[in-house]
Amino acid sequence: MDLIQAIVDLLGKAATDLPTDIEAALVGALEAESEPMPTSILESFIENIRIARRERRAICQDTGVPIFFVTAAHNTSYEGLMDVLREGVRRATLEVPLRPNAVDVLTGANTGEGVGSGIPVVYFSQWQEDYSIFDLLLKGGGSENVGATYQLPRADLAAQRDTDGIRRVVLDAVNNAQGLGCPPYVIGVGVAGTKDDACLLAKRQLLRKLDDKQPQAGLAALEERIHREINSLSIGPAGLSGSTTALSVKIGLHARHPATFFVDVAFGCWAHRRWRMRFGRGKVSYE
Numbered sequence: 018m019d020l021i022q023a024i025v026d027l028l029g030k031a032a033t034d035l036p037t038d039i040e041a042a043l044v045g046a047l048e049a050e051s052e053p054m055p056t057s058i059l060e061s062f063i064e065n066i067r068i069a070r071r072e073r074r075a076i077c078q079d080t081g082v083p084i085f086f087v088t089a090a091h092n093t094s095y096e097g098l099m100d101v102l103r104e105g106v107r108r109a110t111l112e113v114p115l116r117p118n119a120v121d122v123l124t125g126a127n128t129g130e131g132v133g134s135g136i137p138v139v140y141f142s143q144w145q146e147d148y149s150i151f152d153l154l155l156k157g158g159g160s161e162n163v164g165a166t167y168q169l170p171r172a173d174l175a176a177q178r179d180t181d182g183i184r185r186v187v188l189d190a191v192n193n194a195q196g197l198g199c200p201p202y203v204i205g206v207g208v209a210g211t212k213d214d215a216c217l218l219a220k221r222q223l224l225r226k227l228d229d230k231q232p233q234a235g236l237a238a239l240e241e242r243i244h245r246e247i248n249s250l251s252i253g254p255a256g257l258s259g260s261t262t263a264l265s266v267k268i269g270l271h272a273r274h275p276a277t278f279f280v281d282v283a284f285g286c287w288a289h290r291r292w293r294m295r296f297g298r299g300k301v302s303y304e
Contacts, residue, residue, distance in 0.1 A: 023294065023301050024105025024151070029113040030303060031155045031290045032080050034070045038227045039203075039264070039289045046201060046254070046261035055259025062254070062287055076288045080115040081155035083137040086224065088150040090297055095141055106130075106137050118158075140217070148297025152224050155290035160202070163194035164219075166212055169278040178278040180235075183208060183268070184243050190282035191247050191263070196256010203227070203285035204247065204266045210273030212281075219283035222267035224291060229267070240266045254287065264289075 040063070047059040069076040083106050089098060109115050110131030119133030120126070167186040169178045174189055176182035187206055194202075205225075207218030231237040244266040253259025264287075273279075285291070295302045 018296075018301050020101050020296060021105050021108065023296055024102060025109045025112060026301075027151060027153055027292060027294045027303070028083060028105065028109035028115065028155075029073070031153050031292045032075045032109075032113055032115055033073050035066050035076060035288065036226075036291060039291075040066055042227055042264040043201070043287065046264070050260055052259060054257050055253045055261070058254040058257060058259075059261075066288075075113070075115070076290065077157060077286075078116060079157045079159065080113075080118065081157040081290065082118055082161070083131075084154040084156050084220065085137055085139045086152040086154075086221065087139060087141050088152075089141065089143045090147050090149045091143065091145045092147075093143060093149060098141070099139060102137055102139055103132050107132050146297075148295055148300075151294045151296065153290075153292050153294070154220070154223060154285075157199070157286055157288070160198040160284040160286040163190070163198035163284050165190040165193065165282050166216060167280045167282075168212075169280060180239055182278075183280055184239065184246070186280050187243050187266070187282050188246055188250070191252070192250060194284060195252055198284045199286035199288070200252060200256060200263070201254055201261045201287050202247075202263045203289045204243075204263050205283040205285070206243075206266065206268040207271075207281045207283070208268070208273070209271035209279055209281075210277045212279050214271055215279040215281040216283070218269040218271055219281040222269050223283055223285050223289070224293075225267045227265045231268070236268060236270065240268050243268075 050056045107130045110117050115131055117129050117131045119128045119136040169182045174185045176185040205219045205222030207215040209215040247263040252262040293304045
């Protein structure tokens with residue numbers, strides 16, 4: 018298959034078909050809910066997912082900014098790949114269709130093609146295999162707007178440079194977000210020594226499947242504790258109360274400078290559009 022067409026298909030799949038683990042988690046949240054308002058909202062979400070899949074329509078009117086994390090085959094040209102991704106986004110915007118979400122900062126003009134300076138967002142790495150992996154997030158504006166970066170310590174939150182400090186700022190970010198980012202959320206947390214590294218690491222956590230467990234027992238326990246405490250806030254689906262505010266919390270840690278400690282909190286909305294495509298060796302597959 019032509020790579021450009023494969024990218025168009027990947028974007029179409031992400032826009033119209035949620036991964037099975039996200040759908041299953043929403044169904045589980047519905048089964049656990051007892052109050053009428055969040056029950057009704059979750060039922061609407063699940064019906065929306067199934068209609069979108071059946072009719073190949075966008076799950077949400079905001080089809081987001083395409084963010085690609087690419088692990089490219091050893092013989093891949095970076096410049097050539099960027100041309101392919103831009104053309105794939107342009108075609109998908111017209112054909113799927115995706116909402117054109119590339120706006121010039123100075124003029125306010127929408128390009129109309131979903132492509133602009135810095136859009137799509139692409140993080141590129143390369144390996145020695147003869148196939149490529151494309152991890153895609155379609156990142157909506159609402160969930161992106163509620164993301165937050167913290168520099169520890171934070172006296173107002175009694176957050177020190179430790180795991181309890183991480184817990185405190187994540188809870189603060191979710192409490193500040195309330196329903197503005199369209200919960201139930203998938204929460205990605207990145208902890209690192211520079212702001213940019215923490216932000217990218219948090220985004221990468223959003224690529225993890227919901228059943229992906231940290232091998233470090235202490236970090237896995239921290240994820241689970243924060244997840245429980247977020248749900249105890251009772252913000253609930255769409256921010257209108259309920260027992261499920263987050264479907265998952267995923268944390269990534271990098272080493273830090275002795276004088277720095279940055280925590281970034283990234284949000285995925287209930288329509289967490291995350292897919293992986295393997296391309297090469299004459300095959301295309303998704304997971």
